[in-house]
Amino acid sequence: MNYINIALPKGRLGDKAVELFEAIGIDCEEIKNSSRKLIFTDEKNMIRLFLVKPTDVPTYVEYGAADIGIAGRDTLLEEGRNLYEILNLRYGNCKMVLAGPAELKDKFDKLANKRVATKYPRIAREYFEHRRKESVEIIKLNGSVELAPLVGLSELIVDLVESGRTLKENNLVIYDVIEDISARLVVNRASMKMKSERIQWIIDELRKNIDMQIGSQY
């Protein structure tokens, strides 16, 4: 029997994913105790887990190097990979938004040329081209995107917002919500066919588990 390979994102999203897999009976002891190893194996269930940079998860899954992956919806949209997005894991919730200075809120539509600073150039471009039907200048940044409108690098930003506090502190407001973001379970297209029974089992178990957890919050 072949292994089922699972790519997990390093960091917060991955820690929570480990909890989820543990809850459905996959042995994750190794992953919690070791920091140097790259691949962790649950021989009993024939499952292999590996930790990768969050933005690389869709790549591993699309190529089939991983059968299953966990990634934020933001990463999936930005990478635009061809894979199955099967399950909303309902954690890591936030929003992808278009934002800018409060005083520009009612006027920004009239700007002849808009400059948009973002860590997500693809999402920003798709949003403007497809939903707003206009061309914009995208300025790709790697962090502190909120700074851009304050120092005149751009008029607008497209960014992830969790509580909205950073925006508020910098006198920025949300103009439009582009997407609701949360962690998703993705599956390689060929694996879904070739290893369907075992993958379906993982999906069903995770789904049950999440429904139970979310349900218990009420």
Next chain:
Amino acid sequence: MPKWKIYTPDGVQDILFDECYIKKNIEAELRELFRRCGYFEIETPILEFFDTFTVDEESTPQESMFKFFDQQGRILVLRPDLTIPVARVAASKLKDAQYPLRISYIGNTFRYNESGGGRQKEFTQAGIELLGEVTPESDAEVISIAVNAVKTCGLNDFQIDIGHVGFFKGLMEEAGLCEQDMAQMRILIERKDFIGIEEIISKRDISSHIKKLIFNMPRLSGGIDVIDRVRKILKGPKTLEALDYLEELLKILEDYGLNDYVSIDLGMVQSLNYYTGIIFRGFTHGVGFPILSGGRYDNLIEKFGLRLPATGFSLGVNLVMNALERQQKCMDKPHVDSLIYYEKEGRKVAFEICRQLRAQGLVIQMDITMAGKERVKAYARSMGIGGIIGVLDEDLIEIHNLETNEIKRVSRSELLK
């Protein structure tokens, strides 16, 4: 200045001995299979007019094509696909052909935006097109050849999923979704994005049983029982027609003895503008992408001026090679059976011996270094050649077994026996 001269551009690569040997063997076996099935090969140019490929913007968007200009300023492309050139030929040079017309091809195609994992910007496609028939028997023939093509390549563990675009279109009509919703729904179902699907259908006024069916569409895969299950719920003529067709097709494939390789996937919804009937894709272990795809495209050739139904498939030869490698299949590799060196007195005889051994099917290299026996031996050992033949003069021939270091003297007639 010429700083790129030793590199190849992104997405194209050299294919060297072992790999090339395997690739050409695969192509030869596919060619043989297609011929035995009565499909005859055509070659179309690697260069085509851009206009030719604008008939199908969905599967070949302009940004996916390599473009340049001819001397008159017209836009040319490197062909991104081989079905469209076949359709062009069918509607022009072959418009008076006898139908059904069976065509095959093996050739390289070019696309930008291809991601890695075995997908290069230049890749080889092998496929067939069956023109002029609308019967399920013709679709079944194409699928049966697709199965045999994969087996011929040496892959045994694979699966071909069959769907029908009429099912999705009919279902959307029954649900009363607008064109825009339909386009979006197609992408969501293709991605098995249950979250997105739910979002759309929950906002629309759709009867609950259809809602449930749409939501479950990505999961509607399996054997003939899937068809029975869905048929109980649906009333629309288009969806029922699609299901009847699929059922008939499956029955024919059962008689072909292909049950183990094919299954139904009603959630398959790619390239809806291109395909008009059944669609199918093949998957195997070790490659994250479909290794083959195909289906019925009754409206394509009409765009070149001839109304002609058609069905076909194409197989990604490079993807198949990836799968063979990942599945660690043992493949034939290039090898040399023997190497002949000679003294001047034996030259003529050496050439004659070489000719006869090659005619017997052996792979023979001739020594052209004239550097002496020891050098020849060292070279042969490093090449993994098991034995060499020395022709010292017309009658004196030495066979050196390089594994046992034995030397045997033989006459010419003994050697060629």
